Every structure is written in structure tokens, then in C-alpha cells.
Amino acid sequence: MMKKIILLLTLCSFSFGMAQSNLNDILAAGLNDAERFTTDWIAPVTEAGIYSISNGWYNSADAKPLGGFEISIIGNLTGFKNKDDKKSFTLNTADYENLTFTDGSTSKQVATALGDIEGVSVAINALVEGQPVSTEFELPSGLSSEDFNFIPSGYIQASVGLIKGTEVKARFLPKINTDDVKIGLYGFGVQHDFTKHLPADKLLPVAISAVIGYTNLSGEYDFSTTDVISGENQRIDAKFSSWNFSAVVSTRLPVINFYGGLNYITGKADTDILGTYEIETVAQPIVYTDPFSISNKVSGVSGNIGTKLKLGFFRLNADYNIAEFSTFTFGINFGFR
Template sequence: MKRIVLLLALCSFSFGMAQSNLNDLLAAGLNDAERFTTSWLAPVTEAGIYSISNGWYNTADAKPLAGFEISIVGNITGFKNKSNKKSFTLNTADYENVQFVDGSSSKEVATALGDIEGVDVAINATIEGQQVSAQFELPSGLSSEDLNFVPSGYIQASVGLIKGTEVKARFLPKINTDDVSIGLYGFGIQHDFTKHLPADKLLPVAISAVIGYTNLSGEYDFTDTGAVSGENQRIDTKFSSWNFAAVVSTRLPVINFYGGLNYITGKSDTNILGRYEVETAGPDIVYNDPFMINNKVSGVSGNIGTKLKLGFFRLNADYNIAEFSTLTFGVNFGFR
């Protein structure tokens, strides 16, 4: 265990691909490596999709024409009590070449969110006509680094257009480090139905519909971190999500409360890219861009929050209850 990928870098999304020996699984062959990686990654991609889907609104009261708000939004998606998402059962009967060193036929192993360490497997098999012998420790996850959340963050802008309609955009500039690159963008629309009522100015609440789309892309280079040699070894991941929400809020001058019912749907595409050279008794087995993993997520969530407005400066926070619950907070600067 050596590093967490982009841990809270500028409050951006943490992939949770913490274990750099993930590429060792290719010593077991493509089928086993893809099967394990699919199970290992699924919970962290699900948490990531829920995380980036939040923060689209802090009121149901849409801004008037030319009204605007610029926000810095952060999400913390927790999984501390999600024991069913931190591990999965690895049954060697489902694998072609993976065996536990201690002779077990089935064992709980960590996902990318988990904390199970010290699980050693051995490969002694003929793969693509070559004899492969290897032994390594299975990867653990974020909990083994005492992390129980997946963060995301971005800058968001909202502008009022015609009566009751507001458009939104979110953006995280491309961030590049030695091992990681990451970026995010999104767009949304909100429509306040109460703006069409004759007594709009007198109503104590506003009711809106919000639709938001978010796209996150990131890449993690782990060329020098595993036992399987090669070059340009990396994980390339793209997340996309839609949030369809019904929102209600109070319409008071300073402190307001809001809540929403959301339907979230999204997907992730994860490519294992690069050149991988598995050492054998004869010629090395070489894999180029070995496989891609897809994961789809959907679910209903509900949130409740509050917003403090002090002139052009505003603060908001809400808690979203879902399969992966999220705390969202925002610092906002607005006019009208």
C-alpha cells in the first residue's frame, strides 16, 4: 500500500484506486484479472457517481433574469458503515488460475473501499502456452488508509433567464500531477413552477424541477508500482451521471430551508491501458490495453438542507440520503 489517487486534491474526486499492485492480477491471465478488477472497482465507482451527482441546487427559488450565483461546492460521500461494499467473496472455483496461498477455496477480500490486507494468492498455471509462477498480495482499499469517504468538488455557476428558468454549469479545471490527471464538467437547468402563479411574490415556498448532467474523467499511471513489468501502464476512467430532482424550499430573506427528491443514474467506463509483460519460463506474455470495465448505477435519494444569505455572500449545506449518502456544502457569491 503506497498511495491514494489524488486524495482530496483541490476537493476533487478521489478514485480510490489506492492499491498500485492491481496490475499483478494480469499474471493470472486476462479473464481472471478482469473478473477480479470488476468486483474490486464496482463499489468505488458507484460511490463516485453518487458523489458527483449532488450539489445541483440550494434553493427551489429560481433566479430572476440576469441574476447569478457562483459557488464552490464540495461533496463528502461516506461509506464507513457500508461493510457490504468494502469486501466481496473470492471463490477460487470462479477463477481459472488464482489460488490462495493458505489453501482456502473461498475468502472475503477487499474492494477499493475496503481494509482487508495480507491476503496472498499464488499463480501456478499454463497461460497462453507458457508456464507462469507468481505470488503476490491482493490489493486493499481506502479504509486501510483510514479513509471512509469519497470526496468531489467543483466550481458551479447559475444564471437566471426567462421567467422561472435558470441554467447552471459546473467545472473543475484539468489537474495534472506526476501520476494523476483529472477534470470535471457539467451542465443543468432548473425551472421554478411557482413563478407562473399570480400570487408568486406572496407564496411562502417555491417548487422547482432540476436536471443536471456531470462528466468526470481521470487517469492514474501505475507503471512502476507492480510486479508485472511494462510501460505506460495506467487506469483511464470516465464517469457520467444524470440527476433528475423535484425541489421545494422556503422563501425567507436570510435563512432558508430546502429539500429534494432525486433520481440518479450514471455509468463508469474504466480502461486498463498500456503494455504489460508477464514473466514466464519461456518468452514473456505481453498484453496491450488488456480490458475495459463498465458499471451502471441508478437509485433514488432524498436530501434536506439550509442556506444562509448575507447580501451577496451565501453559505449552504445539505445531507443526501441514498445508497451512498453525501454531505454537500457550498460557499456562494451571488446577485439577486
């Protein structure tokens, strides 16, 4: 359990292999069945991951003046506790070439990577790639089965004020490299405060800005060897990218301020199943190398409201973002001006 917790925190928004490590067993059913199942299983966690990394681009609509800066440590918690429609999907064996349920069912709800349905056994008794395959195994469950109901993401972000109400931003997560996980994140953004162009700018009680932010997360998770599938270098390689286009308004008070935004998020997740997978048969083994890739696109509108406390160089902020996957964002900030 502790290893899985560490992996979850390390993997941030792309949490694929933690609940169970037997996703690769599905390759015993052949490439078409494996790709169909993995596409449905992984889609919700990639969607939640894109929403998670897209947040935290602003904590005020009041752009920093020339030379003003802020360094932030930002964390996001993207919840899915009540997203039952994202925790399971219907597996109809008529849509599969070689996969059947051991209890004779033809259709059943099974877990996604976010779900908690366990103990679903499937069988393969068919010719796969011209070779007879006969085996049974349990389908992988998801994060809810480990009592996790959120996906975390986090990074360091820096903002610097330029002239004419423009502020540039950059975010990154230093490369993390363990035995099972490799992950890194970077991003850049720009904010423009339209109220800075008004003659009575300093007298206005609110500021209005537009913010554009791009985030890229890449990572790799190594599978564990299972009884069904042997091989080498079995791993998932994933790349997430997202754009966030926001309209932001905030108050302009000395200590405590409130801010809110309307955001349009669009992103893409590319997931590659890599390595060598060897399925034993009564004749010669079936070997797949880098078997398939999956691409998911996500887009949606979100709205958030938050507050920021400013105490000299030290600032705290928190906001809640309502979207297809809602996110609580918090930041610890150190800034000048």
C-alpha cells in the same frame, strides 16, 4: 502517506490506485481472471463516485430572476464507513481459471477498492496463454486501509437566471495534471420554478422547482511498476457520467431558508486498463496491451434536506443527501439577486 492523501483529494470521486499500487499484478493470472477480479474490486468506488458528483445542483427551489447569478464553490463528502457490504466481496477460486489462495482456501472475503482487508496472498501456478507462470503476491486492499472513510468531490458552479422562472447552470473542475494523475470535470443543468407562473407568486411562502443536471468526470491514474508485472504506460483511464433529476421545494425567507429534494440519479462509469503489461515466464514473456475495459451502470433514488444562509452577496449552504451512498454537501456562494 502524504502522496496518497494528495492523490485522493486530486482524484476526487475516482480513487483507484491509492491504497496499493499492485492491482496490475492480477494480470499474471491471465486476462479472464484479471478482468473478473478488477470488476468486483472497482465496482463500489465507481458507484460511490457517481453518487458523489451527482450532488450539489441546487440550494433553493426559488429560481433566480432575469440577470440574477450565483458563483459557488461546492464540495461533497460521500461516506462509506458503515457500508461493510461495499468494502469486501467473496472470491471463490472455482470462478477463476488460474488464481488460488496460498493458504489452500477455496473461498475468502477480500477487499474492494473501499475496503481494508490486507495481507491476502494468492498464487498462480498454471499455464497462462500457453506459458508456465509461477508467482505469488498480495491482493490490493482499499481506501479504508488508509483510514479514509469518504470520497470527496468538488467543483466550481455558476447559475444564471433567465425569463419565466428558468435558471441555467454550469459546473467545472479545471484540468489537474500531475506526474500520476490527470483529472477534469464539467457539467450543465437547468432549473425551472413552477411557482413563478402563479398569479400570487410573490406571496407564496415556498417555491417548487424541477432540476436536471448532467456531470462528466474524466481522469487517469498511472500505476507504479511492481515486481510481478513490468511494462510501460500502465494506467487506469476512467470516465464517469451522471444525470440527476430532482423535484425541489424550499422556503422563501430573506436570510435563512430551508430546502429539500427528491432525486433520481442514473450514471455510468467506463474504466479502461491501458498500457503494456509483461509477465515473465520460464520461456517467453506474456505481453498484454490495453488488456480490458469495465463498464458499471448505477441508478437510485435519494432524498436530501438542507439550509442556506444569505447575507447580501455572500451565501452559505449545506445539505445531507440520503442514498445508497449518502453525501454531505456544502457550498460557498457569491451572488446577485
